[in-house]
Amino acid sequence: MRRIPVVIDCDPGVDDIAALLLAKNIEHFDIRAVTTVAGNVPLEDTTRNALQLLSFMSWDIPTGRGAEKPLAQRLVTAEEVHGKGGMSGLTLPETDRRVDAKPAWDLMYDAASEHPGRLDIIALGPLTNLAIALMKYPRLVEWVRRIVIMGGGILTGNTTPAAEFNIYVDPEAAKRVFTSGISFYLCPLDVTHEGYVTREDIAEIGAFDSKEARFFAEIIGRGTEIGKLYTKGRGVALHDPLALLFAADDSYFTMKECFIDVETGGSLTRGKTVTDCYSDQKMSSNGFLVQGVDRERFVDHIKRLLLRY
Amino acid sequence: MKKIPVILDGDPGHDDAIAWLMAFARPELEIRGVVSVSGNAPLEKTTRNMLQVMALLGVKDVPLARGAERPLAGKPFSAPSVHGKSGLDGPGLPEPTSPLSDLSGVQLIAKLLLESDEPVTLLPTGPLTNIAALLLAYPELKPKIKVISLMGGGLLSGNWTMTAEFNILVDPEAAKIVFESGLPIIMAGLDVTEKAFLTPGDFERIRAEGGAIAVIVAEWLEFFYRFHKARGYEGVPVHDPVSVVALVKPEILETRDLYVQVETSGEYCRGATIGDFFGRAKQQPNVKAILNIDRASYVDIIVEAVRHYGRKG
Numbered sequence: 001m002r003r004i005p006v007v008i009d010c011d012p013g014v015d016d017i018a019a020l021l022l023a024k025n026i027e028h029f030d031i032r033a034v035t036t037v038a039g040n041v042p043l044e045d046t047t048r049n050a051l052q053l054l055s056f057m058s059w060d061i062p063t064g065r066g067a068e069k070p071l072a073q074r075l076v077t078a079e080e081v082h083g084k085g086g087m088s089g090l091t092l093p094e095t096d097r098r099v100d101a102k103p104a105w106d107l108m109y110d111a112a113s114e115h116p117g118r119l120d121i122i123a124l125g126p127l128t129n130l131a132i133a134l135m136k137y138p139r140l141v142e143w144v145r146r147i148v149i150m151g152g153g154i155l156t157g158n159t160t161p162a163a164e165f166n167i168y169v170d171p172e173a174a175k176r177v178f179t180s181g182i183s184f185y186l187c188p189l190d191v192t193h194e195g196y197v198t199r200e201d202i203a204e205i206g207a208f209d210s211k212e213a214r215f216f217a218e219i220i221g222r223g224t225e226i227g228k229l230y231t232k233g234r235g236v237a238l239h240d241p242l243a244l245l246f247a248a249d250d251s252y253f254t255m256k257e258c259f260i261d262v263e264t265g266g267s268l269t270r271g272k273t274v275t276d277c278y279s280d281q282k283m284s285s286n287g288f289l290v291q292g293v294d295r296e297r298f299v300d301h302i303k304r305l306l307l308r309y
Numbered sequence: 310m311k312k313i314p315v316i317l318d319g320d321p322g323h324d325d326a327i328a329w330l331m332a333f334a335r336p337e338l339e340i341r342g343v344v345s346v347s348g349n350a351p352l353e354k355t356t357r358n359m360l361q362v363m364a365l366l367g368v369k370d371v372p373l374a375r376g377a378e379r380p381l382a383g384k385p386f387s388a389p390s391v392h393g394k395s396g397l398d399g400p401g402l403p404e405p406t407s408p409l410s411d412l413s414g415v416q417l418i419a420k421l422l423l424e425s426d427e428p429v430t431l432l433p434t435g436p437l438t439n440i441a442a443l444l445l446a447y448p449e450l451k452p453k454i455k456v457i458s459l460m461g462g463g464l465l466s467g468n469w470t471m472t473a474e475f476n477i478l479v480d481p482e483a484a485k486i487v488f489e490s491g492l493p494i495i496m497a498g499l500d501v502t503e504k505a506f507l508t509p510g511d512f513e514r515i516r517a518e519g520g521a522i523a524v525i526v527a528e529w530l531e532f533f534y535r536f537h538k539a540r541g542y543e544g545v546p547v548h549d550p551v552s553v554v555a556l557v558k559p560e561i562l563e564t565r566d567l568y569v570q571v572e573t574s575g576e577y578c579r580g581a582t583i584g585d586f587f588g589r590a591k592q593q594p595n596v597k598a599i600l601n602i603d604r605a606s607y608v609d610i611i612v613e614a615v616r617h618y619g620r621k622g
Contacts, residue, residue, distance in 0.1 A: 155465045161570065161585035162578075229587060259471070266575030269472075274577045276471035278540070280390075283471060 003030035005115040006247070007108050009066070010240065011039030011125030012049040014082050014219050019124055019240040020050070021216045024059050025308040026248045032111035032119075035064040035104035039125035039169055040078045041086035043068045046125070047099060049086050055095035057212055063097070066104030066129035070170035078165055081223075088222035090215075105133035112143035122247050123149045123177075124240040126166050131173035134180050146183040150243035152260075152273030153189035154289070158230065163271030164189050167262055171271040175262045184287045186260055187243040188273060189230070191253075195242035195293050196235035197302070205302075210309030238302070245301050246290055252301075254292035259283030312339035313430055313556060316418055318376065319549065320348030320435030321358040321397050323533040327526060327611065328434050328460075328549035333366050334617035337557045340368075341429060342421045344414035346376040348435035348479055350387045350396025355435070358397040360405035365522065366618070372421070373407055376414025377438035380480035388475060391536050399532035400525045415442045419450055428455035430556060434549035436476050437461065441483035444490050456493040458552045462569070462582030463499030464598060473580030474499050477571060481580045485571040488582075494596045496569065497551035498582060501562070501599040505551050506544035509534070511608050518612060520619035526611075550611060555599060558610060563601035566594035 006029045010016040023031060034054065036047040047065050054063060069075045083089045100107060108129070112119045121144055123130055130147065134140055151166040151174065159168040167174045178184065197205075197220060206217030223236045230237050246253050259276035263269045276283040315338050319325035332338055343363065345356040356375045363373060379385040392398065410417050418439065422429055431454055433440050440457065443450070461476035461484065469475040477484045488494065507530055516527035534545040555562060568585040572578040584598060 156584055156586040157589065158587055159589065161568070161587075161589050162572075162581075162583045261577065263472075263575050263578045266572050266578045268570050268583055269572045269575050269578035269581060272472075272578060272581075272583075274472050275466075277466065279467050279469065279471040281470045 001028055003028050004120055005111055005118055006031045006120045006122060007033050007035060007111050009035045009037060009104065009121060009123045009125065009129050010050070011037050011046045012053065013040035013046065013086050013125065014088050014223055015238055015240040016124050017049065017053055017087060017219055018216055018238060019244040020053055021057070021212050022241055022302060022305045023244055024057055025305040029248065031061055033062045033064050033107040035066050035107055035129055037066040037104065037125045037129045038068050038075050039166065040082045042075065042077060045086045051097045051099065052092040052095050055097050056092050062100040062107055064102060064104035064107035065099040067132060070126060070128050071131055071172045076169050088219055090219055104129040105136055108133045109137045109140065112140055116143045117145060119144050120247055121147045122244055123147055124243060126169040127173040127177045128170045131176040134176060141181050144182050146185060147177065148185045148187070148243050148247040150187050150192065150239050152186055154273065154275055155190055157272065158189055160271065162269040164273065167273055168271035171262050171264045175264055178261050178287060185246065185255065185290055186273070186287060187246055187290045191290050191293055192239040192242045193230050193237045194295055195298050196231040196237045196295070197299055198235040201235070201299055205306055208306055212309040213306040216306055241302060242293065242298065245298060249301065252294040252297035253290055255288045255290045257285045257288050259285055260287040260289060310336065313337055314339050314341050314425055314427065315430045315432050316341055316421055317343045318346060318431060318433040318435065318439050320346050320350065320355040321362055322349040322355065322392055322435065323397060323529045324547050324549040325434045326362045326397060326529065327547055328553050329362055330366060330526065331550045331553045331611065331614040332432065333368060334614040335553065335557050340371055342372045342374070342417055344374045344376045344417060344439055346414065346435040346439050347378055347385050348387065348476065349392045350389070351385070352376070352378045354396040358395065360407065360409070361402040364403040364406040365525065369407060372410045372417055374410040374412050374414045374417035377442060380436060380438055381441060381482045383480060383482065386479065393532065400528040414439045415446055418443050419447045422450045422453040425453060428453050430455045431457045432552055433457065434460045434552055436479040437483040437487045438480045441486040444486055451490070451492060454492050456495060457487065458495040458555045460497045460502065460549045460552045462496055464582060464584040465500055467581065468499055470580065472578045477582055478580030481571055481573040485573055488569060488571050488595060495555045496596045496598045497548070497555060498598065501602050502548035502551050503546050504604060505548065505602050505607050506542065506546045506604070507608060507611070508544035511544070514612055515615050518615050518619050522618040523615050526615055547611070551599065551602065554607065554610060561603040561606040562599050564597045564599050567596050567598045568592040568594050569596040569598060
């Protein structure tokens with residue numbers, strides 16, 4: 001099997017951790033690097049969390065340190081959701097692993113240049129690193145096959161009434177990526193809220209015979225209270241794992257090609273993702289909006305991946 | 310039965326006309342006045358359409374006034390692609406039988422509120438220019454407004470632009486004033502009105518009721534459907550009457566109390582209505598947003614309204 005070269009850009013973050021725990025076991029992915037960005041928590045935390053987690057998983061891949069702050073504004077974090085430190089108050093063993101000598105955007109470029117036209121970038125945090133990569137290396141537009149993004153909210157936001165966190169943190173970076181010409185797939189809150197695990201799912205995973213599955217259950221289980229708000233009490237929404245698994249297998253998702261961009265002005269709507277699925281504005285399509293997920297297959301996919309540990 | 314006093318305010322417009330036809334047919338409502346506004350077509354046309362629709366419905370002794378000619382701050386624009394050149398293209402209508410009031414639309418609404426011994430319901434189905442002007446010019450009359458049941462906005466999406474629904478986009482500043490007024494608001498936005506559609510089969514059911522009005526309503530719907538059919542719709546969303554249904558048959562609707570704001574600036578979002586589904590703004594709900602409708606019952610209510618006129622001959 002010819003594996004797909006992938007870079008995962010993330011801001012761990014509870015659901016980023018969950019996504020990384022799944023990613024290692026996706027057999028047709030050749031994950032070239034994990035890169036970190038400031039978002040859910042500051043960059044020092046997201047980078048330490050990534051290094052400690054990869055060490056905990058005995059997963060030896062380069063870790064690239066990315067941007068400390070958004071392109072054009074101050075960093076906003078979500079410690080009220082992810083806990084101080086970014087892992088819901090959990091800790092992992094100290095590690096002597098260090099970040100790669102090259103920053104996030106250089107690792108993205110290296111991976112792309114080794115596999116021109118084949119690289120998938122999976123972006124699970126604010127899009128700052130990708131925007132910097134695109135500015136520094138214009139050839140990435142030809143070399144990156146597609147970008148799969150967790151971000152945005154069409155009906156509503158979660159950080160402001162209009163804006164979802166990842167896009168709200170760095171609207172200019174999101175705009176840079178959406179308008180880059182690279183094919184992209186956006187997984188907004190509208191679909192990630194349908195990609196939830198129930199208390200029973202978490203208990204089942206927690207009983208799997210591996211430390212990785214147990215850690216997955218433990219860190220996700222801590223989100224049950226806050227998760228209720230977004231899933232109408234049904235469970236915990238797995239935002240980042242949903243985008244990751246969409247990238248791995250889109251056969252149980254629905255999507256629509258349409259115009260997608262970001263409002264960067266506005267008094268209420270800065271950071272809102274705007275999409276044109278049917279309006280009379282008839283904007284030209286530039287990306288794919290992921291709209292639906294078969295939740296049972298999604299949860300089954302998660303369990304299968306965790307059972308491989 | 311105690312009737313609900315109502316003032317109609319709209320920009321007919323095929324769906325405004327059907328909303329008004331329904332409002333006059335409902336035994337629960339007492340229509341105290343009707344006011345036009347610039348929107349689907351320029352004011353001269355919506356005003357003439359208002360007078361002709363009143364003649365068609367046989368409405369007498371209800372004051373009719375000419376409302377706002379242009380939005381509070383934005384440039385006026387209309388929707389000839391949807392409603393035709395006249396704003397109400399399709400079948401010929403009778404000539405006006407009632408005169409226009411000498412009062413402006415805002416003055417007439419104020420007079421009706423002042424004269425009423427109970428709070429009155431406002432039913433705006435066009436841009437909110439008249440209502441905003443009323444709130445600005447007569448702030449003391451706010452307690453005389455019971456509720457504003459409006460058609461406008463869309464929480465998931467727009468229609469005229471990707472983020473904005475037509476009525477709000479025409480006058481976002483007016484909408485902002487109304488939404489921030491503190492008055493109870495029932496919002497029939499695209500979230501519900503796109504589900505409140507009639508199919509060509511429904512048009513035939515209406516026509517089969519017989520009588521001049523049944524034929525005209527069926528032809529309005531056919532005209533209105535042309536625009537939507539070209540866009541791949543299986544029927545025509547009949548937006549405005551949902552605001553009437555909210556007053557007389559709320560049991561067929563699904564609603565949610567929400568804090569809703571109107572964006573007036575931005576590259577893409579001018580005119581967008583933003584619903585705070587997760588309480589991020591930490592504000593009390595200001596709107597009862599209608600999110601779903603029992604479509605079959607909705608069609609029945611429209612057919613019933615048409616039948617009301619049939620019986621009168």
